[in-house]
Amino acid sequence: xxxxxxxxxxxxxxxxxxxxxxxxxxxxxxxxxxxxxxxxxxxxxxxxxxxxxxxxxxxxxxxxxxxxxxxxxxxxxxxxxxxxxxxxxxxxxxxxxxxxxxxxxxxxxxxxxxxxxxxxxxxxxxxxxxxxxxxxxxxxxxxxxx
Amino acid sequence: xxxxxxxxxxxxxxxxxxxxxxxxxxxxxxxxxxxxxxxxxxxxxxxxxxxxxxxxxxxxxxxxxxxxxxxxxxxxxxxxxxxxxxxxxxxxxxxxxxxxxxxx
Numbered sequence: 530x531x532x533x534x535x536x537x538x539x540x541x542x543x544x545x546x547x548x549x550x551x552x553x554x555x556x557x558x559x560x561x562x563x564x565x566x567x568x569x570x571x572x573x574x575x576x577x578x579x580x581x582x583x584x585x586x587x588x589x590x591x592x593x594x595x596x597x598x599x600x601x602x603x604x605x606x607x608x609x610x611x612x613x614x615x616x617x618x619x620x621x622x623x624x625x626x627x628x629x630x631x632x633x634x635x636x637x638x639x640x641x642x643x644x645x646x647x648x649x650x651x652x653x654x655x656x657x658x659x660x661x662x663x664x665x666x667x668x669x670x671x672x673x674x675x
Numbered sequence: 676x677x678x679x680x681x682x683x684x685x686x687x688x689x690x691x692x693x694x695x696x697x698x699x700x701x702x703x704x705x706x707x708x709x710x711x712x713x714x715x716x717x718x719x720x721x722x723x724x725x726x727x728x729x730x731x732x733x734x735x736x737x738x739x740x741x742x743x744x745x746x747x748x749x750x751x752x753x754x755x756x757x758x759x760x761x762x763x764x765x766x767x768x769x770x771x772x773x774x775x776x777x778x779x
Binding site for chain 1: 680681683687690694697701719720722723725726729733751753756757759760763764767770771774775777778779
């Protein structure tokens, strides 16, 4: 079961790094569409894999075993706030990463030419990266409380 | 043969509805226990239910985007990307405030 937790953390972090790479790629003056497509797909794939492995661990191990220990311990807020928010905010990330990747594939040329359209894409990529960092840090707090 | 392009606006609408679903089902799932129980009974766990329905929404809209491909390279309304951004940001903030009020 620990394997699933480790896979969830490592692959999730790879997803956050890929999202950050997408954001940095968008901020460059000269866009590399090939890089954005690859990094965007890597982020999407990592979040999907992290979703499945994390979900397996969450339902079969965290809920029945870890959650009661945290709730009865000295930091019950680690579950009540950080875990509850994290498990739902995570669901946004694969959806937004998918949209970014589709836009890179289908509307890449427009991102290069239309600065205002590019600004909207940058805002979306920033949000995915920020959510990834928030979710990762929440995981650290929850692990610390266990 | 005429080239046909994916209907990108439909993909964006799918994501907007999925994000709304995640936000509303999370908050109302906590406020309305029968709704949370319904998800848990139907999908074995409320979180799995929310996840499966999220995937289903995105998948259905992607299929629709494929079926309703266009022969012209459409200009995606920039507003749709901003709408997705703001709906997502508001959803995240609502979830954080909701669980903060519950926990502390």
